[in-house]
Amino acid sequence: MNSFSQHVLTWFDAHGRHDLPWQLNPTPYRVWVSEIMLQQTQVATVIPYYQRFMDSFPTVQALAHADEDAVLQHWAGLGYYARARNLHYAAKQVLAMDGVFPQTLEGLIALKGVGCSTAGAILALGWQQRGVIMDGNVKRVLSRHFAIGGDSSSAAVQQQLWALAEQLTPHTQVAAYTQAMMDLGATLCTRSKPLCLYCPVQKACQAFALGTPSAFPQKKAAKELPTRRAYFLIIKNEQQELLWLKRPPTGIWGGLWCLPQIEAQDLQQLSDILQQDWGIKEPKIQSMTPFRHTFSHYHLQVQPVQMRGQVGLIKEQLSQWKTPQAALQSLGLPQPITKILEMLG
């Protein structure tokens, strides 16, 4: 075993995290769900979502047989909903293999939404086999340790990092090493202000020697995000239910249920659209406080409006009426929509 992994493993024994929910009974299914949840989300945020998800879908069979709305409802608030849709789809793929997860890298990456790093984690943590991971934590530790410059998302840098990870990952104690690298990145080699003084591999760390750990990994200069504006319609019927539309399966908030969303420059244009496209005569619109929601590629200026007026048939989109409480309990709603419901009180 190389000295890097030896130091990391010794540190992990004493200081690593050993009681995360997915570390208890780490089956391939439980590891897979945790890895997908952790892809864009911090551990502390993931834990309650993970526990709720496992309570409702304790096995891959339960997940495969679940209704998509129920799966998305369990994901509501975590963002990047394609992860949940892919998870649901891949559970059906595993079910078609008699409910047994593949035990090879090739077999695992054939599952929808599973890339090389997630597959490596399932192999190492779920199957106790050798698997190599490259999540954000590992990328940060290795970029710093070897002072790897250049745009970290470029193919050349990625290749270099994977080669190093492959070389450093031991052939024994792979599960412990995998978790150790995640923990090292999450607790010591953090994005800002890394705690190098406590780091088990500090002596050989090139970024530490240079005195510039935070300069790695290097990112492309961030572009300023454009801002878009959309109106979200709160339309109530006599039973105090709101109108909900299901989003198309792909794209932002794909498959979730949403208040009707209309992109318009101002209230006049909104009113015109409602009259022309929705057949609503003289809609009475009342604006609520707007707020901003940020996606990876743009800011969305969310403008909730309450509206009265007879709504005709909604074409080409699934729709239903539900009270805010019932919607919160049974539908997958995007986080800004939950916020609008909170504003309604």
Ligand code: SF4
């Ligand atoms: Fe990260 Fe500092 Fe350890 Fe280097 S010494 S790996 S920068 S925590």
